Amino acid sequence: MKNFWKQLKPPFLALAPMAGLTDSAYRTICRKNGADVVYTEMISIDALHYDSKKTLKMIEFNKKEKPVVLQLFGKRPELISKAVKIVEQAGYDGIDLNFGCPAKKVVAHEGGITLLKNLDLCHELVQAVCESTKLPVSVKTRVSIGKGKAKVTVLDFLDKIKDLPVSCLMLHGRTYEQAFSGEIDYEMMKAAKEKFKGVVIGNGGISEPEDAGKMLELTGVDGIGIARAIYGRPWIFQQTKDYIKKGKYSHPDLKKIKKIVLEHAEYNFQTKGEHGIVEMRKHLCWYFRGFPQATKLRQKLVRVETVQDIKKVLQGI
Numbered sequence: 001m002k003n004f005w006k007q008l009k010p011p012f013l014a015l016a017p018m019a020g021l022t023d024s025a026y027r028t029i030c031r032k033n034g035a036d037v038v039y040t041e042m043i044s045i046d047a048l049h050y051d052s053k054k055t056l057k058m059i060e061f062n063k064k065e066k067p068v069v070l071q072l073f074g075k076r077p078e079l080i081s082k083a084v085k086i087v088e089q090a091g092y093d094g095i096d097l098n099f100g101c102p103a104k105k106v107v108a109h110e111g112g113i114t115l116l117k118n119l120d121l122c123h124e125l126v127q128a129v130c131e132s133t134k135l136p137v138s139v140k141t142r143v144s145i146g147k148g149k150a151k152v153t154v155l156d157f158l159d160k161i162k163d164l165p166v167s168c169l170m171l172h173g174r175t176y177e178q179a180f181s182g183e184i185d186y187e188m189m190k191a192a193k194e195k196f197k198g199v200v201i202g203n204g205g206i207s208e209p210e211d212a213g214k215m216l217e218l219t220g221v222d223g224i225g226i227a228r229a230i231y232g233r234p235w236i237f238q239q240t241k242d243y244i245k246k247g248k249y250s251h252p253d254l255k256k257i258k259k260i261v262l263e264h265a266e267y268n269f270q271t272k273g274e275h276g277i278v279e280m281r282k283h284l285c286w287y288f289r290g291f292p293q294a295t296k297l298r299q300k301l302v303r304v305e306t307v308q309d310i311k312k313v314l315q316g317i
């Protein structure tokens, strides 16, 4: 089985995993607008093991997304092999393990970033995935968790798993304690890049294409992972590509934005039916944030029920 990570030409761009957002429709849109690889929302190992219908539906994807990586979360190594077989059969290109999530409900069950406090368990989990699949395995974490003597860093984590064939690390350059804001620790990211033998994707705080340029320069990472900056602007991938290559980029005009929005809505409807349109409402508000008469427009956007409704609102802009 080919390892697609080795075929991506640095610097490449990844859509970082986001629960509730990086579904099949949005991943497709991001791939079409410059992302080189896309990650799913985090998927529960336990739910796959116990054949949760909802989760099996969630992992459906379309070929236009490829290469697409499915991110698993959980802390029970004994459930991994069945979960991994399901992911393989679904046709994914890679499997990622979540060691970075700071969400209360994940941390309360000692999952996500808190796993770093038990490096033996981290090793067991990564080993269980590597031994269950021929797909390339990746991990995602943060620069550290804890303070003083209790502090565990990504470097400790990398030391612990160095005997395992892990192809890629996505590193969010913030600590657990910082959650989603504050300075990015470029030095720790650079040290992780120097230590890890696989591909490293830098993530965190990329709001504009220029931020990606800065991260590449300061850390030497192979790729950049973008998360929140995609809200209402999936074209940030193409802009970032242009910036890295030519030092400049342009903004899509209204006609192009409308085309992308409709395409996004249609994919959402195809994959999730009417509920997909309800979920599309938040994306619509993001797409047209800051437009003239934004409040009036927003009132219309949060009421749409069909693709046709969306078309009608767009005709009036």
Ligand SMILES: Cc1cc2nc3c(=O)[nH]c(=O)nc-3n(C[C@H](O)[C@H](O)[C@H](O)COP(=O)(O)O)c2cc1C
Pocket (backbone or CB within 6 Å): 016, 017, 018, 019, 020, 021, 040, 041, 042, 071, 098, 100, 101, 140, 172, 180, 203, 204, 205, 206, 225, 226, 227, 228, 229
């Ligand atoms: C709404 C939301 C959901 C997220 N879900 C996940 C997830 O499922 N798995 C994961 O590893 N990280 C998740 N993250 C973290 C992002 O992948 C990323 O590491 C973080 O947002 C920092 O990148 P940014 O500054 O570009 O947003 C999530 C972040 C947000 C805002």
